[in-house]
Amino acid sequence: MELDKKFYAEKGYLIFKNFFTAEEMDTILLDVLKVFSIAFTDERKNDFLSLDNLEKTELHLFELFERDSELFIRLGKQCQHLISLWRLSTSKKIENLLLELGLEFPNLSVRPSMFFNSRLLDKVGHYWKLGDHQDWRSSQGSLDSVTLWYPYVDCNVELGALEIIEGSHLEGLYECSDVEYYSKINDELIDESKYESVEMEKGDLLLFNSFLVHRSGTNSTRRVRWSSQLRYNNLLEESFVRRRLPNPYVYKPFEELVEPGPPSKQEIIDYFKTVE
Numbered sequence: 479m480e481l482d483k484k485f486y487a488e489k490g491y492l493i494f495k496n497f498f499t500a501e502e503m504d505t506i507l508l509d510v511l512k513v514f515s516i517a518f519t520d521e522r523k524n525d526f527l528s529l530d531n532l533e534k535t536e537l538h539l540f541e542l543f544e545r546d547s548e549l550f551i552r553l554g555k556q557c558q559h560l561i562s563l564w565r566l567s568t569s570k571k572i573e574n575l576l577l578e579l580g581l582e583f584p585n586l587s588v589r590p591s592m593f594f595n596s597r598l599l600d601k602v603g604h605y606w607k608l609g610d611h612q613d614w615r616s617s618q619g620s621l622d623s624v625t626l627w628y629p630y631v632d633c634n635v636e637l638g639a640l641e642i643i644e645g646s647h648l649e650g651l652y653e654c655s656d657v658e659y660y661s662k663i664n665d666e667l668i669d670e671s672k673y674e675s676v677e678m679e680k681g682d683l684l685l686f687n688s689f690l691v692h693r694s695g696t697n698s699t700r701r702v703r704w705s706s707q708l709r710y711n712n713l714l715e716e717s718f719v720r721r722r723l724p725n726p727y728v729y730k731p732f733e734e735l736v737e738p739g740p741p742s743k744q745e746i747i748d749y750f751k752t753v754e
């Protein structure tokens with residue numbers, strides 16, 4: 479694949495049309511729906527088996543979120559660990575793209591993420607819409623680290639297309655304040671007029687340097703914006719090696735039982751009787 483590296487160096491991002499096949503996208507989205515279908519025991523479960531009427535399935539999701547937001551969040555967390563999502567994130571296709579860009583030893587900097595962005599699926603108020611930030615602030619990785627952002631459905635401005643500031647990666651690391659799980663760049667440092675929306679079709683891929691300033695667009699529809707972000711470092715990049723390859727993510731189990739009532743000894747014995 480021919481990469482416009484000059485454009486990338488100046489602007490801080492690249493867009494690849496039809497990078498993924500529809501099948502690659504559908505496989506993951508269907509797995510996500512399969513996870514959420516576990517919350518349903520009635521005839522609605524069938525609506526989660528295909529993408530034919532995604533709008534209707536999304537209505538079931540809104541209903542689940544209203545009825546049992548804790549279960550919704552737990553299922554959402556399971557979606558972050560889908561084998562199909564991780565398989566894509568470690569595919570040859572992506573590895574080759576990163577190598578082509580010049581990341582000599584690409585490595586995942588954090589686990590892949592699956593977003594289902596809608597104000598109707600957010601009780602906190604800002605989870606559905608991340609403000610101005612640079613991914614480098616949380617990943618603290620290599621100079622040439624990148625984020626790959628792609629939607630599972632066509633994503634226009636109304637659905638909340640990602641917004642970026644071209645060339646902002648060359649401004650270095652911005653001052654910011656903590657907003658729960660991400661660090662928002664201080665308002666006075668951002669020139670609103672410089673933001674551009676990146677409208678994308680299903681299958682398209684946006685690649686940007688982790689210093690590029692970006693934020694969520696505003697999903698003004700009653701539809702869900704399904705998308706993922708994959709993030710990579712270059713383990714051989716000089717400044718990263720000089721900074722002794724930090725990894726700032728904390729990943730550890732909750733100390734208490736999250737749900738009371740662990741499996742009983744009898745349940746375990748019964749399960750192993752079925753193993754042949």
Ligand SMILES: O=C(O)CCC(=O)C(=O)O
Nearest residue numbers: 593608613693694695707
């Ligand atoms: O997809 C979005 O709306 C924002 C995602 C994002 O900027 C991020 O996770 O760094």
